[in-house]
Amino acid sequence: MHYFSSDFKLGILGGGQLGKMLLYETRKWDIQTKVLDSSEEAPCKIACDKFVLGSLLDFDIVYNFGKDVDVLTIEIENVNIDALEKLEDEGIKVYPQPRALRIIQNKATQKLFYTDNEIPTSPFTRFAYTSEIKDSITNGGLSFPFVWKSAQFGYDGQGVKVVKKIEDLENLPNVECIAEDMVNFKNELAVIVSKSASGEVKTYPVVEMEFHPEANQVEYVICPARIEEHIAQKAQEVALKVAEHINLVGLLAVELFQTQEDQILVNEVAPRPHNSGHYSIEASYTNQFEQHIRAILDLPLGKTESKVAGVMVNLVGAEGYTGDVVYENITEILGLEGVTPHIYGKKQTRPFRKMGHVTIVDEDMGRAREVAQEVKEKIKVISK
Structure with a gap:
């Protein structure tokens, strides 16, 4: 099939920041796109070929949206799976597959899946x-x-x-x-596994995640993780076992705990590009969004190794601020070496809402982490 500068149409369910970053790649390759989202102000709206307003959980809306695309994918897993199953039955390629989404969409079902397949979890x-x-x-x-x-x-x-x-x-x-x-852990880790429609599989390096204690959101993603090689190998093996059993096409982000005894336990997974892979836009040979497109279109998967060390800082709405967003001190962080901000295009901020991220790259991980701390302290996401 011809994907580039052709009549081929890729459908994306969800118009948030993950979809917007997927569209960086489709625009790079001139792939025609159609996006469905429930918000008139969805970040994807400015970058897709066709934007459709509607609920991702409504059967008729999702079914009718998907009928005239060649491949349908997601940027959020909370979608109407019954509609996806009907589309799949009618010959539309849906990646990740609806059967995999049924496992992942419900956290109780997801946890039972781990125990049934002897995958270590809490x-x-x-x-x-x-x-x-x-x-x-x-x-x-x-x-x-x-x-x-x-x-x-x-x-x-x-x-x-x-x-x-x-x-x-x-x-x-x-x-x-x-x-x-509760897991008494040393580190929270993540591994992104990519699988193409024809079965090619590649993994990204293990990353380390530092979380905000109150919001339960990732504040920093550090690649490579600051762990011993045998622990990284064990994390890769567990992530690959999860991916093998779920067997979906596209990206699978596997969040993991490293316990005090150096066990690796699966926390949960996401069947799409993931916050833990944002560093890859600047730091990797093939970023996670391009890799997802390669996988679902059954193109050769790209090289997943990092070119340099990367640290990602999430930009979230500051506590006590709601309204029209202002990125305070963004000019100052642009003056720091190796710093690239990504602003998602959400006009309204509120406490802990994800509004963007900043990537810091450096040949030296220690320096990258120091600059990341400086970025975190300088930039504030507030309102007018």
């Missing part, structure tokens, strides 16, 4: 409703502390809460959920 309990947790605590079935996770529709730290006492359960939504044992 112990957990599944609940039909959050209200059932109190009874489990009372009867000795669950003890503090644990991590509460909504089974569906959690993202960017939403739908996750560390529960240390009974009062922490107050105001949580009464939904299907899981309670995970």
Whole structure:
């Protein structure tokens, strides 16, 4: 099939920042694109060939959107899978495949998948409703502390809460959920695995993630991870085992814990380009967004090694600010060597909303991390 400067049409479900960065690659190769999103101000709107406004969870909207594309992909997993299955049955290529999305979309189903396939993960309990947790605590079935996770529709730290006492359960939504044992970890790691439609598989280097303690969001992604080689090898092996069993086409980001005993446990996965791979735009031979396009179009996968050390800093809305966004001190960080900001195009900020990221590259990881700290301290995402 001819993809470049042709009638071929790629459909993308979701118009957020991940979609916008996918479009950097489709525009580079002159691939025609059509995007569906529920927001008139979706970051993708300015860069796709056709933008469609509508809900990603509505069967008819998703089905009708997908009928006239050649390949359909996603930039967010909270989509109507029934519609994707019907499109797939009618001959539309849907990547990642709907059967894989069914496993991943629900965190309880995802955790059961790990245990069924002997993939190491933290112990957990599944609940039909959050209200059932109190009874489990009372009867000795669950003890503090644990991590509460909504089974569906959690993202960017939403739908996750560390529960240390009974009062922490107050105001949580009464939904299907899981309670995970707290993991005493040394490091939070991630590996991105790419697989093409014809079965070629490549992995990116192991990255290290540093999280904001309150927002449960990644603040820094560091590549390569500052871990011993045998730990990196073990992390790669676990990520490949997950990818082998889920068997999806495209990218699979596998988030991992390195325990105090150097076990590698799977936290959760994402079937798409991922925050942990943003560093690759500047630091890698083939960035994660180009790799995703290569995979779903069954083109040869690119080289995944890094050219230099890379650190990614997330730009999120500052606490206490809501409204028209202002990036304070952005000019100052542009004066630092190896710094590249990416602004997602969201006009309104609110506390902890992902508004952009900054990549810092350097031949020396120590210097890159120092500059990243300086960037984090200088730039503020506030409102007018």
